[in-house]
Amino acid sequence: MAVKDIVDALRDMTVDNMRLSELIKDIKLIGSTLEVVYRLPKKGLEDEIKQKTYKALEHVPDVKTVNIRFAEGVPEPPPAFGQPAFTRRQVEGVKHLIAVGSGKGGVGKSTVSVNLAVALLKQGYKVGLLDADIYGPSVPTLLGVKGERVHVDERNKLIPVEKYGLKVLSIGFLLPSEDTPVIWRGPMLMKALTQFLFDVNWGELDFLVLDLPPGTGDVQLTLAQNVHMTGAVIVTTPQDVALADVKKATSMFKEVNVPILGVVENMAYFVCPDSGKKYYVFGKGRVLEFARAYDLQILGSIPMDPEVAETSDKGVPVVISHPESEVSKAFLGIAKLLSEKILRR
Numbered sequence: 001m002a003v004k005d006i007v008d009a010l011r012d013m014t015v016d017n018m019r020l021s022e023l024i025k026d027i028k029l030i031g032s033t034l035e036v037v038y039r040l041p042k043k044g045l046e047d048e049i050k051q052k053t054y055k056a057l058e059h060v061p062d063v064k065t066v067n068i069r070f071a072e073g074v075p076e077p078p079p080a081f082g083q084p085a086f087t088r089r090q091v092e093g094v095k096h097l098i099a100v101g102s103g104k105g106g107v108g109k110s111t112v113s114v115n116l117a118v119a120l121l122k123q124g125y126k127v128g129l130l131d132a133d134i135y136g137p138s139v140p141t142l143l144g145v146k147g148e149r150v151h152v153d154e155r156n157k158l159i160p161v162e163k164y165g166l167k168v169l170s171i172g173f174l175l176p177s178e179d180t181p182v183i184w185r186g187p188m189l190m191k192a193l194t195q196f197l198f199d200v201n202w203g204e205l206d207f208l209v210l211d212l213p214p215g216t217g218d219v220q221l222t223l224a225q226n227v228h229m230t231g232a233v234i235v236t237t238p239q240d241v242a243l244a245d246v247k248k249a250t251s252m253f254k255e256v257n258v259p260i261l262g263v264v265e266n267m268a269y270f271v272c273p274d275s276g277k278k279y280y281v282f283g284k285g286r287v288l289e290f291a292r293a294y295d296l297q298i299l300g301s302i303p304m305d306p307e308v309a310e311t312s313d314k315g316v317p318v319v320i321s322h323p324e325s326e327v328s329k330a331f332l333g334i335a336k337l338l339s340e341k342i343l344r345r
């Protein structure tokens with residue numbers, strides 16, 4: 001059961017012409033106990049909000065107990081259209097946080113995050129990369145920093161590892177060994193992620209690239225609701241299975257009002273080294289169709305290139321190892337488009 005489904009259930013119930021979902025200030029599911037903090041639009045509505053919450057969640061099987069609290073202080077006005085209904089914290093020292101998400105695993109989200117970060121760096125920006133992919137933190141491998149230990153500064157803030165001029169932190173640094181399954185759940189996991197974001201001495205960064213776990217689970221949703229993000233970049237391959245899931249991810253970001261900065265089409269085609277001919281292995285035009293349907297910009301299309309996998313395994317991003325390759329040019333183009341788009345806003 002995702003918190004998102006609970007928020008969906010609360011969306012159907014209104015109090016004083018406002019959806020319950022719009023009044024949520026904080027929401028957490030710990031085991032089968034749901035903790036909700038509402039802001040109170042008007043004094044005297046407490047009981048009605050409570051009763052309607054219980055009713056809305058009556059048939060939600062995973063919620064056995066509901067604890068409701070009301071935020072203290074002056075009630076805030078309802079969010080304006082297009083504004084988030086959640087209080088989001090800014091990551092200290094970071095001008096722009098770009099979340100990289102995908103619907104399905106294995107579409108190249110981490111490869112895109114790493115190469116995008118380095119491509120932004122090559123444009124002269126100060127860049128950080130945070131690997132929040134708790135289910136498969138691959139950034140340490142992709143950047144050759146596996147086994148690095150993280151230190152803290154005098155303020156007890158984590159100090160990111162530096163590689164190729166990039167400031168890097170990965171949830172993988174916290175796991176005792178590479179084979180440790182990530183079995184953290186709920187509050188513990190969120191605590192670790194929150195610490196990663198907010199208790200880090202990032203210094204001054206123009207961009208922080210956040211490699212999200214694939215899909216639309218609690219982690220993605222909680223981060224999207226609690227962290228101020230400039231926007232999200234969505235990575236997909238042209239396969240039907242990937243596109244079906246990426247639509248869910250797109251809807252999730254839209255629902256929580258995180259602007260979608262654009263789509264990266266990965267493994268878009270393969271260039272035959274002998275003939276130079278392009279082969280659209282997973283089909284042509286599908287990502288464009290999806291982007292048009294959802295009114296999204298395609299930031300770039302990355303070809304399939306065996307060098308990517310090979311160089312990634314050695315811990316060197318392809319934009320560094322093969323800067324003249326078509327893949328690298330595609331990444332540099334995406335970084336340019338993205339940074340211009342963000343800085344123009």
Ligand SMILES: Nc1ncnc2c1ncn2[C@@H]1O[C@H](COP(=O)(O)OP(=O)(O)OP(=O)(O)O)[C@@H](O)[C@H]1O
Pocket residue numbers: 102104105106107108109110111112133136138213214266267302303304305306307308309310312327
């Ligand atoms: N353009 C590409 N050409 C060839 N191989 C690629 C390309 N992009 C990614 N790969 C390879 O595909 C595999 C999956 O990539 P990656 O780990 O970046 O995906 P992911 O979406 O982050 O996966 P997960 O969500 O499971 O962490 C890796 O072996 C990577 O080297």
